[in-house]
Amino acid sequence: MARAGFVLADWSEKWFPDAYIFAIIAVVIVGLAALFMGRTPIQIGVDFGSHFWDLVPFAMQMAFVVISGYVVATSKPVNRLIVKLSAIPKTPKTAVAFVAFFAMVASLLSWGFSLIFSGILIREVSKRVKGVDYRAIGAAGYLGLGSIWALGLSSAPALLMTTKSSIPTSLYKISGTIPLTETIFTWQNLVMIIVLIVMSVTICYYSTPNADKAKTAEMAGINYGEGEDTKERTKAEKPGEWLEYSPILTFVIVSIGIVYVFNVINTKGPIAALDLNTYNFIFLMLGMLLHWTPRSFLNAAAKAIPATGGVLIQFPIYAGIFGVLMGSGLTELLMKFFLSISTQNTFPAIVGIYSAILGLFLPSGGGKFVVEAPYLLEAAKHLHVGLGWVVQVYNAAEALPNFINPFWMLPLMGIMGVKARDLAGFSILQLVFHLPVVIFMVWILAKTVPYIPAIF
Template sequence: MSQENRPIQEEEGAMQRMGASLANWAEKWFPDAYVFAAIAVLVVVIAALAMGRTPAQVSVDFGKSFWNLIPFTMQMAFVVIGGYIVAVSPPVRKIIMWLAQFPKTPKVAVAYVAFVAMIASLLSWGFSLIFAGILMREVSKRVAGVDYRAMGAAGYLGLGSIWALGLSSSAALLMATKGSIPPALLKISGVIALADTLFTWQNLVMIVVLLILSVWICYASTPTADKAKTVEMAGITYKEENEDIGTPQTPGEKLEFSPVLTLVIVALGLVYLYDVFSTKGGLAALDLNTYNFMFLIAGMLLHWTPRSFLRAAAKSVPMTGGVLLQFPLYAGIFGVLMGSGLNEVLAHFFVSISTKETLPLVGGIYSAILGLFLPSGGGKWVVEAPYLLQAANELHVNLAWMVQVYNAAEALPNFINPFWMLPLMGLTGVKARDLAGYSTLQLIFHTPVVLLLLWALGLTLPYVPPVLG
């Protein structure tokens, strides 16, 4: 090969070496998502026993709470189902195909997927996972030499960075809806409008800073083509999806290929949504049930016929298997934490060492630690909110900012918690250990930046007493 035809090999930078080292370590040592959840159960059980609970009491606490999150589990499953149905609809797939043509080099491709995934997560974390998953599959087909581990972690970025600062924030939506706030919590906080949480300049600053940071890390750490581990090396094959739904073979199948029934259901859904938004008042209506309903209705309309819609739904259901099996384990962990009083001990400890200036920082650390054991955006907020918001009242810290403290910090453990990786893993064929290395790299940089922002931006907000009643 002549000198001029040899591929140019870039010098490997510090970020690339760090990313590759973490990826190699994770491939060897990081457990399966279910094993990770089981380890969390073991850790919490040992802590509860150390606090004086008997094995029988811990077992009862675990079993009594095992099914307590079933409604929330189904909501999370439908976030995945609805997001997938919309993402694979013909119009959205065309958009993905169009987007996939722009990146030309491995570094740009990974940074590009990260940017798109994070922007999509501001709308819906479930949609972000599926949209980014399909995008990374298409980009991987077009750009040679892309490291599939770096690409996978980029597609997962919405869940580990800014999703909770966007419109699918369970905590912010909960606090904005009076009927959804537990009565005991309502007496502490009152209703906190989305205008005071998600739609503030402080929240926008956090989004922009974390978006730039994440994209830079992806670009700087992605290995060059000659050092990349590609999907072909990993034995992963991305097959072309067959979009042809066929034609009706019997008179009974004709309605499956007709949009008539779809349009009837969509019309009913749109009238209902109009009533919800007009009755509750705009953004106050954006709870998880409304979100899921909107995505299902949109999915029906985008697929146009029942046959196309049902085929997409059937493909989405296997991706919810991990959610359905593992969420009860986390509900059991929740029961052990509550039964032993471990959560209360931790909460009071962090509050006792806080001041008006440091509560956002300390509360963020507490939320991030607890998030390793309770990966539930809305469910975990119900556990933390009484302590965090009561402390905010006592120390005269802005209540709405404490909601955002929770949102930003709660996302940090998602970088290494494989529970939220499950939908992306099902779509792309990767394993948690494939994503964990580059996700850990993001966590290393995000943690100090997030905590610094929570502290500094919190100083700009005055305390506003809650409006009760």
């Protein structure tokens, strides 16, 4: 099975275009469908352009998930923690399983944090444990994005649906707001998280080659030795730089931030307060505190910004697709299609399969959700399926194509110095197990979820 994964990885690296190309192909497909529905090219252009900027606030929120996650993961206190953790595993199999576990747990806090944290942990573990297959451990570090990230606190769809100002008006008219108590903070979601972590770590352990058969980083010409990183300056050399290297301003702004967070929690409650804005705010304040000086924080933020390019460019395209779907009546047509092939019993499984397939072409949890949500949630209302559970079905299934689509691998690949094909073989092995288990869980657990009307 591992050999088959390598063949598929080679094929995808040769034939799969950039994620941006997938988004443009989606525009063409939706545009052609709109023409078939009777829209003129001018009307399609107006629909696309008039909605193009609808997701700017949401795109910025997603960009800050990346930035804040990177800033926290690269701070000195977190780096010291990573060094201590890296001394725990002693064999190649335990090292890969160890990285997989922490990658998945970290992704529950932030998918952006998970990628950077895992990449640094892999580097440190590879220095200490001899005979670790760099492909197996790299795929393990990516497991958070391929499995459970969207079931955690940085779930873009779940957080989007709690924030009225971030929900497109047309979607809000269908769903209203959906609190986190109906999505990520449910016992059904916890069951999925536990099952997927146990299964993934077990697969990592048993699929990792022994030291005598492993292809190590050294064999691939990758150097994780000491002294690779350029040391940053820690002291001011000019009077004008003094505040940049002093913690005084950090202390002031973080103190103000703490006051705000406590006020939001006291006013709304700890769960209702956790929308995208509050989540990003907390992570950003934590990053400032952990870096201690403004200069260290700014250096880390500057290194994180290139990783946000795909988000900033592609999210407006997703908003344009949403506009064409709404303007052409395709959302209503798709809603009727799902109603025609679904029952209350089968709807969750059908949504899961559909979302996983579409994720190959629109590799963005938040952006793709805005495209899918109008017709999926409208169909769910007709079938009396819990709207919050539909969001979680989407979350669980949307992560599956990440195992083979290289878009979200980029930050991890940059730290490890590898290519997508190096990780894809073992990732596809995980997908073989994840796909049936995820679809079964979203179907069977749906039977325990009550239908709650939309909240406006």
